[in-house]
Amino acid sequence: MPGLETSPAPAMERIQRNIATTFLRERNILDVAAIALRDRSDIRILSFGCSIGDELATLRVLFPQAEIHGCDIDEEALVRARDSVGHLAGVFLSDEAEILRRGPYDLICAFSSLCIHPFRSEEETARIFPFTRFESMIGLFHDCLRDGGILATRNMNYLLADTRHGPAFSTVRSNAIVRSGFVPILRPDGGLIFNALHAPAGPVHFIQDSGTARDAMLADCLFRKRAGADAHIDLNLGALADPEVTHIETAAWQRSNLDTLAPARRMGAVEFVTGFRAFTPREPGGMTYLEQTMRRRSIDRPGKWLEASRAGFHLPALALLPD
Ligand SMILES: C[S@@+](CC[C@H](N)C(=O)[O-])C[C@H]1O[C@@H](n2cnc3c(N)ncnc32)[C@H](O)[C@@H]1O
Numbered sequence: 001m002p003g004l005e006t007s008p009a010p011a012m013e014r015i016q017r018n019i020a021t022t023f024l025r026e027r028n029i030l031d032v033a034a035i036a037l038r039d040r041s042d043i044r045i046l047s048f049g050c051s052i053g054d055e056l057a058t059l060r061v062l063f064p065q066a067e068i069h070g071c072d073i074d075e076e077a078l079v080r081a082r083d084s085v086g087h088l089a090g091v092f093l094s095d096e097a098e099i100l101r102r103g104p105y106d107l108i109c110a111f112s113s114l115c116i117h118p119f120r121s122e123e124e125t126a127r128i129f130p131f132t133r134f135e136s137m138i139g140l141f142h143d144c145l146r147d148g149g150i151l152a153t154r155n156m157n158y159l160l161a162d163t164r165h166g167p168a169f170s171t172v173r174s175n176a177i178v179r180s181g182f183v184p185i186l187r188p189d190g191g192l193i194f195n196a197l198h199a200p201a202g203p204v205h206f207i208q209d210s211g212t213a214r215d216a217m218l219a220d221c222l223f224r225k226r227a228g229a230d231a232h233i234d235l236n237l238g239a240l241a242d243p244e245v246t247h248i249e250t251a252a253w254q255r256s257n258l259d260t261l262a263p264a265r266r267m268g269a270v271e272f273v274t275g276f277r278a279f280t281p282r283e284p285g286g287m288t289y290l291e292q293t294m295r296r297r298s299i300d301r302p303g304k305w306l307e308a309s310r311a312g313f314h315l316p317a318l319a320l321l322p323d
Helices: 027-036 054-062 075-085 096-102 122-128 131-144
Strands: 044-048 067-072 090-093 105-111 145-154 169-173 192-199 202-207 222-225 247-256 269-281 289-298 307-311
Touching: 027 054, 027 105, 027 145, 027 169, 027 222, 044 054, 044 096, 054 067, 054 075, 054 105, 067 075, 067 096, 075 090, 090 096, 096 131, 105 131, 131 145
Parallel strands: 044 067, 044 105, 067 090, 105 145
Antiparallel strands: 145 222, 169 222, 192 202, 202 269, 247 269, 269 289, 289 307
């Protein structure tokens, strides 16, 4: 596995300023990506915007045999990534030529790097990160993805379908993926389709352009490169809990993402209701797990497919990490 290699000065401009990250952050999306890629061996992965490296550790755990590369534009974050997980992945300064040179990839992760967050105005987002720039990044990913490879995203300010590369991808949908993120979504001309409000208990989306807003825009974030792509692919995950072990429900609760908004502030907001059930194993040796279901309860636009459930919060075998 390569360590840090020096790249030429980046031709690439910074997009997202924030370097926030956590281990196993996009676990659901990556689980579905792993299923989509299960027939492949010798998988090569790019994490675009790997920050301080937690995402590279996540990828190493979920794809133990893969060749993993991670780039970032933030040199301080890269120093931490190199120090902490440089033995798990190749870490390099973000640069188009270098991204291409290390490819082609089976999986490209662009999690929370193709956006401007926190959001101040659509004018500012479109100025710092115009649609043309987004489209050229998608073009770069398209060019260095293998056929059938997966582009896994989260928190993008624009829709992949709006780019000229949209027709080259199929959308991969799953019951394990219910939100594509929490940042506002803009049209190519910079107008808002969905705005996002950060309410006390978390982000809430508002429909800004009722002419173009669609359910799928809030959920689609996993795309497979394939010629003549026109339909979506469903890859639903079953419960992960060990069927051999019977469980006792210890707690169940439900909440809406609008609960912390006053009714007058809920107009046009997209509501998701999440149900939680926690189980503990009846027999020793089983794993405690959490089942989560999420469904859309209200929206003033058509579209009802968005409903997801996910069982079994399992940490993967951390023993896969080297000492
Ligand atoms: C919010 S962090 C997300 C980190 C990680 N992907 C995650 O989801 O946990 C966004 C990262 O994208 C990086 N970034 C911004 N513009 C970039 C560019 N042009 N090339 C590579 N990384 C970039 C930032 O420096 C930052 O570390």
